Amino acid sequence: xxxxxxxxxxxxxxxxxxxxxxxxxxxxxxxxxxxxxxxxxxxxxxxxxxxxxxxxxxxxxxxxxxxxxxxxxxxxxxxxxxxxxxxxxxxxxxxxxxxxxxxxxxxxxxxxxxxxxxxxxxxxxxxxxxxxxxxxxxxxxxxxxxxxxxxxxxxxxxxxxxxxxxxxxxxxxxxxxxxxxxxxxxxxxxxxxxxxxxxxxxxxxxxxxxxxxxxxxxxxxxxxxxxxxxxxxxxxxxxxxxxxxxxxxxxxxxxxxxxxxxxxxxxxxxxxxxxxxxxxx
Amino acid sequence: xxxxxxxxxxxxxxxxxxxxxxxxxxxxxxxxxxxxxxxxxxxxxxxxxxxxxxxxxxxxxxxxxxxxxxxxxxxxxxxxxxxxxxxxxxxxxxxxxxxxxxxxxxxxxxxxxxxxxxxxxxxxxxxxxxxxxxxxxxxxxxxxxxxxxxxxxxxxxxxxxxxxxxxxxxxxxxxxxxxxxxxxxxxxxxxxxxxxxxxxxxxxxxxxxxxxxxxxxxxxxxxxxxxxxxxxxxxxxxxxxxxxxxxxxxxxxxxxxxxxxxxxxxxxxxxxxxxxxxxxxx
Numbered sequence: 001x002x003x004x005x006x007x008x009x010x011x012x013x014x015x016x017x018x019x020x021x022x023x024x025x026x027x028x029x030x031x032x033x034x035x036x037x038x039x040x041x042x043x044x045x046x047x048x049x050x051x052x053x054x055x056x057x058x059x060x061x062x063x064x065x066x067x068x069x070x071x072x073x074x075x076x077x078x079x080x081x082x083x084x085x086x087x088x089x090x091x092x093x094x095x096x097x098x099x100x101x102x103x104x105x106x107x108x109x110x111x112x113x114x115x116x117x118x119x120x121x122x123x124x125x126x127x128x129x130x131x132x133x134x135x136x137x138x139x140x141x142x143x144x145x146x147x148x149x150x151x152x153x154x155x156x157x158x159x160x161x162x163x164x165x166x167x168x169x170x171x172x173x174x175x176x177x178x179x180x181x182x183x184x185x186x187x188x189x190x191x192x193x194x195x196x197x198x199x200x201x202x203x204x205x206x207x208x209x210x211x212x213x214x215x216x217x218x219x220x221x222x223x224x225x226x227x228x229x230x231x232x233x234x235x236x237x238x239x240x241x242x243x244x245x246x247x248x249x250x251x252x253x254x255x256x257x258x259x260x261x262x263x264x265x266x267x268x269x270x271x272x273x274x275x276x277x278x279x280x281x
Numbered sequence: 282x283x284x285x286x287x288x289x290x291x292x293x294x295x296x297x298x299x300x301x302x303x304x305x306x307x308x309x310x311x312x313x314x315x316x317x318x319x320x321x322x323x324x325x326x327x328x329x330x331x332x333x334x335x336x337x338x339x340x341x342x343x344x345x346x347x348x349x350x351x352x353x354x355x356x357x358x359x360x361x362x363x364x365x366x367x368x369x370x371x372x373x374x375x376x377x378x379x380x381x382x383x384x385x386x387x388x389x390x391x392x393x394x395x396x397x398x399x400x401x402x403x404x405x406x407x408x409x410x411x412x413x414x415x416x417x418x419x420x421x422x423x424x425x426x427x428x429x430x431x432x433x434x435x436x437x438x439x440x441x442x443x444x445x446x447x448x449x450x451x452x453x454x455x456x457x458x459x460x461x462x463x464x465x466x467x468x469x470x471x472x473x474x475x476x477x478x479x480x481x482x483x484x485x486x487x488x489x490x491x492x493x494x495x496x497x498x499x500x501x502x503x504x505x506x507x508x509x510x511x512x513x514x515x516x517x518x519x520x521x522x523x524x525x526x527x528x529x530x531x532x533x534x535x536x537x538x539x540x541x542x543x544x545x546x547x548x549x550x551x552x553x554x555x556x557x558x559x560x561x562x563x
Binding site for chain 1 (some may be wrong): 369
């Protein structure tokens with residue numbers, strides 16, 4: 001009897017979750033697709049035609065720059081914590097507690113920090129660079145934690161095998177340990193990418209909302225100091241202005257598709273990595 | 282015996298150095314055969330736990346030495362001091378002398394070079410998650426071999442020496458993780474052989490395998506001792522009897538008795554050895 005009740009609860013839970021997800025996506029599609037016109041993808045944003053193209057390009061720039069900063073740093077820190085530092089050291093425990101705490105902090109606080117530090121103190125202004133650094137600080141703990149978990153999941157015997165053949169620590173870590181941790185690390189990077197693409201609060205304070213792509217063609221590197229808006233910010237601005245709510249939904253559709261494509265792409269990459277090391281493809 | 286160790290330690294402190302100390306020790310015991318490796322007066326602690334107590338033992342060149350004894354007697358720990366794998370254990374303290382060809386293995390030989398010369402095969406097969414070829418080539422590449430043809434040669438020879446070339450020659454590029462447990466363990470032996478070691482340490486290397494794979498590896502060990510000094514830890518007394526030339530019996534961190542395998546099994550001196558090999562405990 002009780003097992004039937006439990007099964008009913010489990011099925012109900014699964015159904016509700018699926019319905020919410022499907023309902024959400026359907027709602028966005030129904031509201032947004034009619035506004036997906038070619039003019040929405042025009043190169044220039046004007047107050048009459050609120051094109052999302054500049055925001056789309058800025059999103060890629062912003063996310064790429066943030067990950068470029070955070071991924072190598074995060075992976076290197078995690079390798080240090082797991083492979084080099086002594087397990088019992090006070091420093092390691094301090095870093096662990098800090099990263100765990102930082103993961104739970106609301107993103108607006110990162111925004112405030114970015115505003116005070118990158119934008120004001122360093123004088124970078126509201127810019128692509130300030131935004132990317134803020135996002136990098138925000139996703140660094142995510143990348144560190146997932147990389148740590150992935151490294152800790154690698155069997156000890158791989159390390160022993162490497163050392164027993166006379167390989168040094170660097171070679172053992174990079175050739176024996178990292179390849180099997182790669183899928184997990186990539187998963188962490190994807191999680192970080194998702195947070196970058198979906199972030200609004202931290203960027204309103206640091207990147208600003210100028211609806212133009214930073215002009216690298218004429219300004220070169222200095223375009224990093226241009227303000228720009230990502231898709232998520234674009235959506236927020238359109239929705240809060242209340243003049244182009246339909247276009248905001250259309251932006252949501254595009255954001256949804258972008259995130260889905262990133263997911264599919266990363267899963268394929270993880271699958272290929274797994275195939276190369278584990279299966280006998 | 283203990284006096285001999287004390288004298289050896291004294292000689293080490295003096296000007297004669299390791300070589301002379303060893304000669305002295307061998308003369309003391311009337312041993313003629315050359316020892317490839319020796320441990321002299323070895324004490325090992327994990328934290329406050331005294332794992333090995335004043336162990337002295339010679340490992341004759343091109344022979345198979347088996348270390349036997351019940352679980353927790355320290356035989357695997359002793360094996361791991363021979364290639365300094367205990368360095369990886371935090372709080373591990375080693376005192377005493379370990380020698381390879383008369384050189385102090387902890388001071389005269391850089392650790393990575395020691396581990397190249399003293400190869401190890403573990404209890405559980407641990408092939409790397411890469412192709413069969415890359416597994417075997419890992420060691421040579423570590424030690425600077427880059428030439429393609431040379432690597433091909435080493436890989437083929439090592440796999441032949443591990444008696445598995447014919448099984449895998451058509452699938453060298455496939456993942457090593459697709460092999461069976463017995464094949465994986467022989468691959469690990471091939472991988473260890475690929476760096477041309479002088480000594481091969483086998484840490485209960487057949488305990489995770491089926492009887493057929495075990496028989497193959499035992500046969501292989503018989504072949505390998507023509508070119509290598511083999512030191513194996515085993516729980517299986519029959520295996521020690523079948524494969525080894527010399528046997529050392531350990532109990533609670535002490536080496537109770539060592540000698541030619543036949544003697545240990547047929548006329549052990551110490552009653553504890555007699556009880557163990559007769560299967561009365563352990």
